[in-house]
Structures are given as C-alpha cells and as structure tokens.
Amino acid sequence: MESLYIMVTAIVAWLILCVVMWRLHRAKQHINIATDASVLIVYSSQTGNALTIANRCAQALNLSEMSDVLPLNNLSIEHLSRIKKVLFVLSTYGDGEAPDNGNLFNDRLTQALDESITLEQVNYSVIALGDSSYPDFCAFGHQVNNGLKALKAQPLSELITLDNYDEETTRFSDIIPAWLDLNNTQIDKTQGNSSYNWQLVEREVLNPNCGDELLVKIGLKCLGATPIWQAGDLIDIQPRNSVEIVENWLLKHVFDGSLWLAHQGHQQPLSAWLLERELPEKCYIPVSDLLTQLPYLAKRSYSIASVTENKQLELIIRLLQKDDKSFGLASSFLSHHCKIGELIEGKIRSVKAHHIINNTQPIILIGSGSGLAGLKAQIAARTYAQQSLNENIGAMWLIYGERRNDSQLPINQHLFSLKDTQIDKLSCTYSQGNNYPKYVQDILVADQYIIKKWLDEGAIIYVCGCLSGMGESVHQTLIDTLGQKTLDDLQQEQRYIRDVY
Ligand SMILES: Cc1cc2nc3c(=O)[nH]c(=O)nc-3n(C[C@H](O)[C@H](O)[C@H](O)COP(=O)(O)OP(=O)(O)OC[C@H]3O[C@@H](n4cnc5c(N)ncnc54)[C@H](O)[C@@H]3O)c2cc1C
Ligand SMILES: Cc1cc2nc3c(=O)[nH]c(=O)nc-3n(C[C@H](O)[C@H](O)[C@H](O)COP(=O)(O)O)c2cc1C
Structure with a gap:
C-alpha cells in the first residue's frame, strides 16, 4: 500500500514538473518572439470582400499575398504572439457569426484567456465588414476585437466598420487605419477590376406555369474582351428600375423626364439617369441636385453558373416575391424587364x-x-x-x-x-x-x-x-x-x- 502511495505521489510530482516546464518554455518563447517587427494581414471572408481589402493592403505595402495574408482559421495564438502589427479584416456572416474561414478563432481566443496568455506585444486594428440591415451589425469583428482586448493586445485604432462595402464606391484611403501609412499612388495602383458591360443574350424560365416563384436561366455575353472567372466566383450586378417605375415617380414628383442632364462626363435625359437611382417616396430635392443626391441602387450578387471557357456567363435567378406580393428589384430586372439585347453592368468578384x-x-x-x-x-x-x-x-x-x-x-x-x-x-x-x-x-x-x-x-x-x-x-x-x-x-x-x- 505504501509503495503504491509513493508511486502515485511520484507520478503527480512528475506531471506537475512537466506542466511547470511547459509553461516556462512558453513564457520564454513569449520573450523571444516579442521582438519580431513584421506586419501580418489576416482576413475572414465568405464572399471575397474582406479578402479583396486584405490583398489590396498587402499589395500597397509590398507584402506577399501568399505568405503575409492569412485566413483567420490559419492563425494560431502562438503565431499571433510573434507578430508586432496585425491588421484583421473580418466580415460577419449568418446571424452575426464568423465566415467559415474564421469560425475556429474565437475558441482559440477563449482558450488563450483560460490559459492566462497575454498578447501585450501585439498591436492591431480591426476592419469589420457587415450590413446594417442585419440585426448583429459587424458582430464577428466586434467579437474578435473584444477578445484581443481581453488578451491585452494593443489596438492601434478604433474598430473600423464598413456597411455594405462596395469596392467601386468606397475610397480605399477612407477605410484603412492610418498606421498602415499607404500613400495614394500605391493605393491607386492596386485598384480592383472595373465593371463590364454584359449583353443579355438568353433567358429561359426553368419552371413555367407552376405557380411558384420563377426560376430563370440567364445568359450574358461580355462586350469586348471577356474577363476571366472561375467556378465559385460571383458577379455583382447593377440593377435598374423598370421604365414604368421611373415614369410614375417622375409624374408623382412633377419632374420632366425628357430634360437632358450632364453628369460625370455623360449626358442623357433625366428619365435614363433615374433607372439606376433609388427613388424615395418623398423627394424635395431640386432637379439640378438630383444626380448628386439620389444614391445608386445597391448592387446584388449572383453565383456564376458557367466558366470562362463556356464563352457565356450564365446565371440562375429566383424571382423574389415578398410578403406584400411585390417583386424584388434586381431579380425582376433580370428575369423580366431587362430586354434581350440590352446591356447590364456587372463586376466579377473572385471568391x-x-x-x-x-x-x-x-x-x-x-x-x-x-x-x-x-x-x-x-x-x-x-x-x-x-x-x-x-x-x-x-x-x-x-x-x-x-x-x-x-x-x-x-x-x-x-x-x-x-x-x-x-x-x-x-x-x-x-x-x-x-x-x-x-x-x-x-x-x-x-x-x-x-x-x-x-x-x-x-x-x-x-x-x-x-x-x-x-x-x-x-x-x-x-x-x-x-x-x-x-x-x-x-x-x-x-x-x-x-x-x-
Ligand atoms: C453571395 C451571394 C450569391 C447569390 N447568388 C444568387 C443566385 O445565384 N441566384 C439568385 O437568385 N440569388 C442569388 N443571391 C441573392 C441575390 O443577391 C438577391 O438578394 C436576390 O436576387 C433578391 O434581390 P432583389 O433585388 O430581387 O430583392 P430586394 O428585396 O429588392 O433586395 C434584396 C436584398 O438586396 C439588398 N438591398 C436592397 N436594397 C438595398 C439598399 N438600398 N442598400 C443596400 N442593400 C440593399 C438587401 O440585402 C435586400 O434584402 C445571392 C446573394 C449572395 C449574397
Ligand atoms: C448570408 C449572409 C449573412 C450575413 N449576415 C450578416 C450579419 O449577421 N451581420 C452583418 O453585419 N452583416 C452580415 N452580412 C453582410 C456581410 O458581412 C457583408 O456583405 C460583407 O461585405 C461580406 O464580406 P465578405 O465578402 O468578405 O464575406 C451577411 C451577408 C450574407 C450574404
């Protein structure tokens, strides 16, 4: 009995010694790694926006997209503690949740907190992407920001939130923390691809006469050189109001739709300009200010159903019918009121x-x-x-x-x-x-x-x-x-x- 007692005590003592040695080893690592001065960009992105921002920052800083830009799930606390400055670019997904390539990170932060690990030597900023029409706006960005603060990492800026990020209408220099010190020339060089004009060449209703919401196959051909895309990529489409909606709005607000207006180097009648603009219920804007004050309709994203080699960009659209029986704007534009042969503006988003x-x-x-x-x-x-x-x-x-x-x-x-x-x-x-x-x-x-x-x-x-x-x-x-x-x-x-x- 006594020898058993001695054996158990020895094992327990050995285990305690192992834990102490392991903790000492980690603490030592902490001291060595704190001197690393590199910048790391970490993203968490479901549909590519956060990754685009991360890559543009990397390009402007002459960092490698391959080694200096990481999905959040690939970042361990150990690795994080070795980096002096980290930019997190994090979108929110689901109901205030992490995108799939960031969904393991919060547990790592919690575990680090349990183990009393601190990240005092880590300086960071968070750019959080979201959409304020969701109840938990930018929730995941906030969660990670709070987790990092709890581990005593040092914020280099306030958390930056981006609502419904659109690369084309956002000035890059407005959305990045000042410490990144990117000059405008570098930023301009990293501007993403511009939009293309696509001609609607094919439309087929896949479920006619069913009484269901229509499912419609759309074929688009690019005017000019066709851009390259891969399976999994999206296209962001600029929707247009129907002519009827614009005419009714002009009548209601007593504007002359045939009035020619010049804006950003183009001239066309007011009725044509308004096809792409939001048309509010109430409008007290003078006609001369309409084009500067009425926002463009928000773009909608669609999964591309073909590959570049098919020579035609295919979409499959569900016509959205809402509870009040009205139809969704972009889905009715694509499945109904855009005519075969008309042009549609769309930008490919690589995911x-x-x-x-x-x-x-x-x-x-x-x-x-x-x-x-x-x-x-x-x-x-x-x-x-x-x-x-x-x-x-x-x-x-x-x-x-x-x-x-x-x-x-x-x-x-x-x-x-x-x-x-x-x-x-x-x-x-x-x-x-x-x-x-x-x-x-x-x-x-x-x-x-x-x-x-x-x-x-x-x-x-x-x-x-x-x-x-x-x-x-x-x-x-x-x-x-x-x-x-x-x-x-x-x-x-x-x-x-x-x-x-
Ligand atoms: C990654 C992704 C891929 C998709 N792929 C497909 C697909 O392959 N096929 C398909 O049928 N649908 C797809 N959708 C859904 C599609 O983008 C549209 O939401 C859908 O067609 C309904 O749009 P709507 O304009 O007809 O309806 P609406 O009700 O007019 O708008 C739908 C949504 O657009 C946004 N929106 C509307 N107005 C504004 C505004 N003023 N400012 C900001 N946002 C606004 C809101 O989120 C709104 O809920 C996809 C969506 C995403 C995010
Ligand atoms: C299915 C889905 C769920 C979303 N849920 C939220 C949310 O809960 N809160 C929020 O702020 N934004 C939400 N968004 C908006 C995205 O965060 C926003 O579109 C962002 O720009 C996407 O960035 P990404 O392309 O890097 O994933 C959601 C978007 C989608 C498509």
Whole structure:
C-alpha cells in the first residue's frame, strides 16, 4: 500500500514538473518572439470582400499575398504572439457569426484567456465588414476585437466598420487605419477590376406555369474582351428600375423626364439617369441636385453558373416575391424587364474560398433552387478539364432540391441532361408533394453511409444556395451524421465549401 502511495505521489510530482516546464518554455518563447517587427494581414471572408481589402493592403505595402495574408482559421495564438502589427479584416456572416474561414478563432481566443496568455506585444486594428440591415451589425469583428482586448493586445485604432462595402464606391484611403501609412499612388495602383458591360443574350424560365416563384436561366455575353472567372466566383450586378417605375415617380414628383442632364462626363435625359437611382417616396430635392443626391441602387450578387471557357456567363435567378406580393428589384430586372439585347453592368468578384484546386477528387454537390448556379459552375469546370484538357476528374454526385416533380419542366430536363452527359450520380428531392425524401438534408441522412464512403475516398462537399432553410439544415445534418470535428477538419482541408447566401 505504501509503495503504491509513493508511486502515485511520484507520478503527480512528475506531471506537475512537466506542466511547470511547459509553461516556462512558453513564457520564454513569449520573450523571444516579442521582438519580431513584421506586419501580418489576416482576413475572414465568405464572399471575397474582406479578402479583396486584405490583398489590396498587402499589395500597397509590398507584402506577399501568399505568405503575409492569412485566413483567420490559419492563425494560431502562438503565431499571433510573434507578430508586432496585425491588421484583421473580418466580415460577419449568418446571424452575426464568423465566415467559415474564421469560425475556429474565437475558441482559440477563449482558450488563450483560460490559459492566462497575454498578447501585450501585439498591436492591431480591426476592419469589420457587415450590413446594417442585419440585426448583429459587424458582430464577428466586434467579437474578435473584444477578445484581443481581453488578451491585452494593443489596438492601434478604433474598430473600423464598413456597411455594405462596395469596392467601386468606397475610397480605399477612407477605410484603412492610418498606421498602415499607404500613400495614394500605391493605393491607386492596386485598384480592383472595373465593371463590364454584359449583353443579355438568353433567358429561359426553368419552371413555367407552376405557380411558384420563377426560376430563370440567364445568359450574358461580355462586350469586348471577356474577363476571366472561375467556378465559385460571383458577379455583382447593377440593377435598374423598370421604365414604368421611373415614369410614375417622375409624374408623382412633377419632374420632366425628357430634360437632358450632364453628369460625370455623360449626358442623357433625366428619365435614363433615374433607372439606376433609388427613388424615395418623398423627394424635395431640386432637379439640378438630383444626380448628386439620389444614391445608386445597391448592387446584388449572383453565383456564376458557367466558366470562362463556356464563352457565356450564365446565371440562375429566383424571382423574389415578398410578403406584400411585390417583386424584388434586381431579380425582376433580370428575369423580366431587362430586354434581350440590352446591356447590364456587372463586376466579377473572385471568391478564393470557393475555388477547388484539385479536380481529381470526387465531389458531392448539394443545393436547392437558384443554388444550382454555383453547382453547375463546378460541373462545367470539371467537364472542361476532362473534355478539353484531357485531365482526369473525380466523380460528381449532384444532390439537388426543387419544388415540383414534373419531368416535363425545363429544370428537370436540364438535370436529366446533366446526369446523361456530365455527372455520375443525381439525387433529386421535391418539397411540394407527398414523396420522401422531401429536402436535400433528408438525402444526406438516408445516404449517410454512401456519403461517408465518398469522403473516405477524398470527396469534397460543395453546398450552394440559400443559407436560411437549405444551407443551415444541410450544415446541421452534416454535423449530426459526420460529427462536428470531422466537419471542422473537412473545412480546414478545403473539402467542405459553403457558397451560401
Ligand atoms: C453571395 C451571394 C450569391 C447569390 N447568388 C444568387 C443566385 O445565384 N441566384 C439568385 O437568385 N440569388 C442569388 N443571391 C441573392 C441575390 O443577391 C438577391 O438578394 C436576390 O436576387 C433578391 O434581390 P432583389 O433585388 O430581387 O430583392 P430586394 O428585396 O429588392 O433586395 C434584396 C436584398 O438586396 C439588398 N438591398 C436592397 N436594397 C438595398 C439598399 N438600398 N442598400 C443596400 N442593400 C440593399 C438587401 O440585402 C435586400 O434584402 C445571392 C446573394 C449572395 C449574397
Ligand atoms: C448570408 C449572409 C449573412 C450575413 N449576415 C450578416 C450579419 O449577421 N451581420 C452583418 O453585419 N452583416 C452580415 N452580412 C453582410 C456581410 O458581412 C457583408 O456583405 C460583407 O461585405 C461580406 O464580406 P465578405 O465578402 O468578405 O464575406 C451577411 C451577408 C450574407 C450574404
């Protein structure tokens, strides 16, 4: 009994010694690393805005986009403590949550706090992107800012918030903290791509006569040299009011729409200028000030459904009908009142987080409704790689949900044709009707063992479509069937990609 007691005491003493040595080692590391003077830019971005800002800062500072710009999930507390100045560019996603490439960081901050680690030597600023129409405006930026403060990191500026960031209408020098010391020449050099004019060349209703919100396939051709984009990228479209809406507004406010006005080097009638402007219910602005005071309509983002090599930019648009039965502005512009042959202004947004590097891995494509757009782009990229570049590509399984199960509907014809010519496996669900499975997440449960087998063979899961409803349910179902840890690991390996909105 006595020898057992001595043994246990010895083990406990040894364990305590290990912990003390480990803590001393960490403290020593702290002192050594505090002298590092480098700048690091860390981003957390779902649809590419925060990454664009991070990259532009890096270019202007002559930093390397490869090594000095990191997704937040790749930043450990250990690494952070080695950097003297850090710029965090963080967007908020979901309901006040982190984007997928930043969702592990708050736990690291909490753990560091539990371990009484301090980051006194770290100086930082946070640029937080968000949209004030969401209840938790810039919540994730605030969370990280508060976490860093709690660890005693030193803020170099107040938290900077950007509401509904639009690269074209934002002066870069207005949004970056002063300590970055970027001069305007450097900033101008890093200006992003400008907008292009796209001609509407094709429109097909994919679910006619259904009584459902329309799902419409749109084909756009670029005037001039076609810009390059990849599967996973977005296009930000400048919507226009219908002619009817503008005419009614002019009548109501007693303005002469035929009056020619000059603005920013162009001249056209007032009625043409107002197509792209917000038209408030009440307006007391004199006609001479209308063009400087009425804001442009906000751009809307759309997943691109094709790849550059298809020579046509394809979109799949759901016509949004609101509770008061009115239609959404951009979706009705694209699916109705923009005429074939008319021009549409649109800017491509590269979303690195959605790019798949290795087409040889199998892929499980999951989505519903307009989410087919992002899934089709991934299929198009692989098909091009196989047919035109003779590359080996991994198997493709499309799990897709729409509303009605009618084989005559163009949407279903498109799906069957994909199955016949491009993809290996198609699983469809229809929410209206008595059949089961009803939703894509039901397929994920029913086929969970097949999904696990695909994952064991290296498959990527790519989800595209609405976040509320489909995206959230798919995410929860994957947590339930695969486990949170597996899903986190897949995300870190770029094998669980969410292109959801
Ligand atoms: C990353 C991403 C990808 C998307 N991909 C697709 C797709 O492939 N297919 C598809 O059908 N839809 C897609 N959407 C949704 C699309 O962007 C539009 O929200 C949808 O078409 C409805 O727009 P609307 O103009 O018709 O409706 P509206 O109700 O007029 O506007 C919808 C939203 O636009 C914003 N908005 C409106 N007015 C303003 C304003 N004055 N200032 C700032 N913001 C304003 C608000 O967020 C509003 O909720 C995507 C969205 C995102 C974020
Ligand atoms: C599905 C979705 C959810 C969002 N949720 C929030 C939110 O809760 N709070 C907020 O301030 N902004 C929210 N936003 C707005 C984004 O933060 C904003 O569009 C930002 O510019 C996106 O930056 P990113 O492209 O780097 O992801 C949301 C945007 C989307 C598409």
